Amino acid sequence: MKTCLVVDDSRVIRKVARRILENLQFEVLEAADGLEALNACKTAMPNAILLDWNMPVMDGITFLRQLRKEEGGKAPVVVFCTTENDLSHITEALTEGASEYIMKPFDGEILEAKFSEVGLI
Amino acid sequence: MSPEDTEHLAAMLKQRSGLILGSDKTYLIESRLAPVARREGFANVAALLTSLRTRRDEKLIYTVTDAMTTNETFFFRDKTPFDQFKSDVLPALAKTRLSGDIKIWCAAASTGQEPYSLAMMMEDMRHQYPRINLDILGTDISERCLEKAQSGLYTQFEVQRGLPIQMMVKYFEKVDEMWRLSPKIRQAIRFRKLNLLDNLHSVGRQDVIYCRNVLIYFDLETKKRVLEQIANLLADDGYLFLGAAETVLGITDAFKPMTGMRGLYVKNTAAAATAPRRFGT
Numbered sequence: 001m002k003t004c005l006v007v008d009d010s011r012v013i014r015k016v017a018r019r020i021l022e023n024l025q026f027e028v029l030e031a032a033d034g035l036e037a038l039n040a041c042k043t044a045m046p047n048a049i050l051l052d053w054n055m056p057v058m059d060g061i062t063f064l065r066q067l068r069k070e071e072g073g074k075a076p077v078v079v080f081c082t083t084e085n086d087l088s089h090i091t092e093a094l095t096e097g098a099s100e101y102i103m104k105p106f107d108g109e110i111l112e113a114k115f116s117e118v119g120l121i
Numbered sequence: 122m123s124p125e126d127t128e129h130l131a132a133m134l135k136q137r138s139g140l141i142l143g144s145d146k147t148y149l150i151e152s153r154l155a156p157v158a159r160r161e162g163f164a165n166v167a168a169l170l171t172s173l174r175t176r177r178d179e180k181l182i183y184t185v186t187d188a189m190t191t192n193e194t195f196f197f198r199d200k201t202p203f204d205q206f207k208s209d210v211l212p213a214l215a216k217t218r219l220s221g222d223i224k225i226w227c228a229a230a231s232t233g234q235e236p237y238s239l240a241m242m243m244e245d246m247r248h249q250y251p252r253i254n255l256d257i258l259g260t261d262i263s264e265r266c267l268e269k270a271q272s273g274l275y276t277q278f279e280v281q282r283g284l285p286i287q288m289m290v291k292y293f294e295k296v297d298e299m300w301r302l303s304p305k306i307r308q309a310i311r312f313r314k315l316n317l318l319d320n321l322h323s324v325g326r327q328d329v330i331y332c333r334n335v336l337i338y339f340d341l342e343t344k345k346r347v348l349e350q351i352a353n354l355l356a357d358d359g360y361l362f363l364g365a366a367e368t369v370l371g372i373t374d375a376f377k378p379m380t381g382m383r384g385l386y387v388k389n390t391a392a393a394a395t396a397p398r399r400f401g402t
Contacts, residue, residue, distance in 0.1 A: 085277060090290055101286045103277050110281045117285050 002120065003027045003044075007037040007060065008052040008081070013104075017050055017081070020108040024121055034058025038066055045072045048120050050111075051098070053082035053089065064096045077118050081106060122147060126170035130185070133173070137186045138262055139318050139339040139347075153188045187263045191338070194231040195282035197238045202331065202362045205385050207242065210360050211250070214328055217358065221252040226327040228317060228351070229335035230259030233270025233310070234283075237302060239331075240309040241292050258324065260315035267312050273302035318343065321350045328356050333384075334364035341372065348373045352388060361386040 004026040006017045011032075018028045029046060031037035035058040037049070049067075053060040060080065067073045078098045082089070085103040093101055099118040102110060115121045127150065131142040142149075151166055158169040161181065172178070173185060197203050214223050227236045236259040243255045261267050280289050280300045293300040315324070317335065330351055336344045352375035355361060361376055363369070363384050369376045376386040 085295070087290060087295060090286065094286065094290065103281060106281070110278075113281070113283060114286075 001025060001027045002048065003029060003046040004048040004050060005029045005031060005037060005040055005046040005076075006050045007031045007034065007055070007063065008050075009033055009055040010052075013052070017111070020111050021050070023108070024112060024115065034060060034063030034066075037063050038070075041067055041070060041073065041076070046076055048115070049076050049078045050081050051078055053080060053084045061092065061096060064093070064098065068097050077120055079114055079118065122150065122167045122170060126167065126174055129174040130170055133182065134186060134189055135340070137182065138190050138316070139343045140190055141338060141340050142189075150189075154185065157184055157188050187265055190263060192231045192263060192266050194234045195279065196234045196284040198235065198283060198333075199365055199384075200283075201365075202333065202384055203238060203242060205362075205382055206239065206329070207246070209382065210329060210385075211246075211253070215250055215253055218328065222254050222256055223329065224325075224327045225255055225257045225329045226324055226331070226354070227257065227259045228330060228332040230261045230267075230270060230312065231263070232266045233259060233273070233312070234279075235259070235331055235333070236310045237273070237306060238283075240306045241288050244292070244306065245288070255309065257310045259310050259312045260324070261312075262314070262316045264314055267314055271307075271312050273307040274299045275302075276300075317347050321354060324354055326356055327354050328359045329362070330355055330359070331362045333362060334367070336367050337364065344372050349375055352376065355388060357388055357390060359388065
């Protein structure tokens with residue numbers, strides 16, 4: 001079973017994402033900010049990371065930069081999932097190594113399509 | 122809704138668009154026509170249907186037909202027909218079309234995602250096929266859909282269905298809360314209103330025809346008539362793409378499926394030699 005780390009400071013969003021991802025046969029882990037996510041990754045690298053941008057303590061893009069410097073940190077497929085929906089944010093995310101980008105609001109269909117696009121399902 | 126009114130609606134839809142309204146489609150009628158009834162100032166859908174039957178208002182007939190036909194589409198829908206174009210159809214045609222022009226017809230283009238997906242895909246392969254020019258025609262019965270297709274404007278929801286993010290970044294710009302295709306891609310497609318029930322001669326010779334998820338709404342006789350007209354337009358070495366749930370089997374022998382290529386058909390030249398030509402030379 002593939003693992004997906006859901007990183008979002010909203011408990012509601014994490015719950016929604018968890019439900020969708022579990023239906024897609026993922027084992028789901030959660031983190032409420034970038035630093036929590038980084039610690040989770042140091043313990044065990046997940047196959048996929050669904051990543052919010054704006055979060056307290058450490059934001060999504062900072063987390064992504066840090067992650068890629070970690071041992072084995074290039075492996076997880078990162079899909080942003082954020083309300084930031086302008087081209088400059090999207091381009092920055094792709095430059096830092098995100099594979100896909102979901103603009104909130106999202107639903108199960110979009111998440112499934114994006115995960116399929118990057119070969120996770 | 123009186124049975125008389127729904128029967129009239131069903132007959133009108135079949136005549137106007139080929140759409141077969143199955144029995145017990147009260148829910149579909151209600152959900153599609155409630156907004157029309159409101160907009161046109163009727164008390165409810167039943168009143169709209171009665172008016173439709175008793176007054177022959179062409180504009181209203183058109184509006185209702187448009188609302189009842191399904192326009193569902195998204196970028197790179199089903200993926201396979203685009204992968205097959207890239208892996209088999211394009212390489213084969215690139216060898217034989219010495220002028221470099223490949224003519225493609227999207228026969229039920231709806232709001233444009235299918236022809237635009239082809240245009241974006243081709244642009245991504247520009248370096249591989251510097252000589253090739255896709256001449257893409259998109260037609261649909263719905264003026265409302267064609268207007269949207271021509272605008273090249275899509276909602277955030279629409280650009281997230283099937284479109285890889287790299288393509289969105291490359292070919293779209295953000296306009297307020299909408300996303301607009303670049304002029305280069307928009308200009309690659311000609312859009313035109315066309316009813317597949319009419320004579321299709323004006324479409325002209327085509328190398329590739331996409332006719333996906335439209336025949337399923339027609340009865341057998343209409344399917345056959347449309348497929349045979351399509352066969353007359355398609356080059357002998359051309360390709361026909363049908364929807365995943367569609368087939369030519371049991372309808373016409375003008376086409377045969379390509380082995381191992383789901384949804385992809387070529388002309389059955391053995392049958393064509395004996396079949397009478399419907400029109401043209």
